[in-house]
Amino acid sequence: xxxxxxxxxxxxxxxxxxxxxxxxxxxxxxxxxxxxxxxxxxxxxxxxxxxxxxxxxxxxxxxxxxxxxxxxxxxxxxxxxxxxxxxxxxxxxxxxxxxxxxxxxxxxxxxxxxx
Amino acid sequence: xxxxxxxxxxxxxxxxxxxxxxxxxxxxxxxxxxxxxxxxxxxxxxxxxxxxxxxxxxxxxxxxxxxxxxxxxxxxxxxxxxxxxxxxxxxxxxxxxxxxxxxxxxxxxxxxxx
Numbered sequence: 001x002x003x004x005x006x007x008x009x010x011x012x013x014x015x016x017x018x019x020x021x022x023x024x025x026x027x028x029x030x031x032x033x034x035x036x037x038x039x040x041x042x043x044x045x046x047x048x049x050x051x052x053x054x055x056x057x058x059x060x061x062x063x064x065x066x067x068x069x070x071x072x073x074x075x076x077x078x079x080x081x082x083x084x085x086x087x088x089x090x091x092x093x094x095x096x097x098x099x100x101x102x103x104x105x106x107x108x109x110x111x112x113x114x115x
Numbered sequence: 116x117x118x119x120x121x122x123x124x125x126x127x128x129x130x131x132x133x134x135x136x137x138x139x140x141x142x143x144x145x146x147x148x149x150x151x152x153x154x155x156x157x158x159x160x161x162x163x164x165x166x167x168x169x170x171x172x173x174x175x176x177x178x179x180x181x182x183x184x185x186x187x188x189x190x191x192x193x194x195x196x197x198x199x200x201x202x203x204x205x206x207x208x209x210x211x212x213x214x215x216x217x218x219x220x221x222x223x224x225x226x227x228x229x
Contacts, residue, residue, distance in 0.1 A: 033217060035219070041221075041222075042121075042204065042219060042220065042221035042222040043159070043204060043219040043222070045217075045218055045219070048216050048217075050216075056116075056216055058116055091158065091159075093217075095217070102147055102208065103149065103161045103164065104149070104161070104206075104217055106158040106159050106160070107158065108158050109158060
């Protein structure tokens with residue numbers, strides 16, 4: 001594919017509802033990251049997948065957050081019982097572990113608004 | 116896990132002046148240090164990176180230095196231009212052979228005044 005693709009680009013949801021955010025990484029990239037960026041803030045690490053290894057979930061802020069990566073490709077980030085403080089841009093990135101090039105390429109993000 | 120700290124959080128310079136952003140990291144096993152630029156409303160994009168086997172790297176007006184002993188690295192932008200205005204993020208990872216877990220600093224908002 002051309003790049004990292006995220007969907008939806010925007011999502012407005014009511015407080016208490018569940019949401020699913022999708023990330024299609026660059027084909028062949030074994031590493032996939034999710035970050036959260038609140039307005040004007042930095043990149044908060046959420047979760048990291050590397051190949052078939054167990055994911056690093058150390059950045060997930062609560063048990064309402066979970067993520068899966070099926071078949072080593074597409075990933076979904078699920079937020080259950082959304083709260084207003086979950087409002088942010090959720091960014092996905094992927095990188096290749098092959099060779100020396102480990103640049104992470106970002107998707108355009110999903111802007112989540114919880115009302 | 117890795118902890119990356121970045122300073123300053125905001126930086127304002129006059130066009131033509133230099134800008135320096137500094138980062139420190141905690142995990143001595145980290146060996147790959149990229150810098151990303153995020154323009155307003157856009158996704159972060161890589162502008163330069165350095166690996167632990169070199170101490171300095173230059174690309175036109177941008178340079179990055181790495182001090183492995185002190186575990187800090189810096190971004191230097193010379194002859195700044197208004198289009199350099201953006202948020203800059205440093206990151207650290209064990210990209211060469213280790214897990215690619217990449218942690219970012221909190222970002223520096225650079226404003227270049229014309």
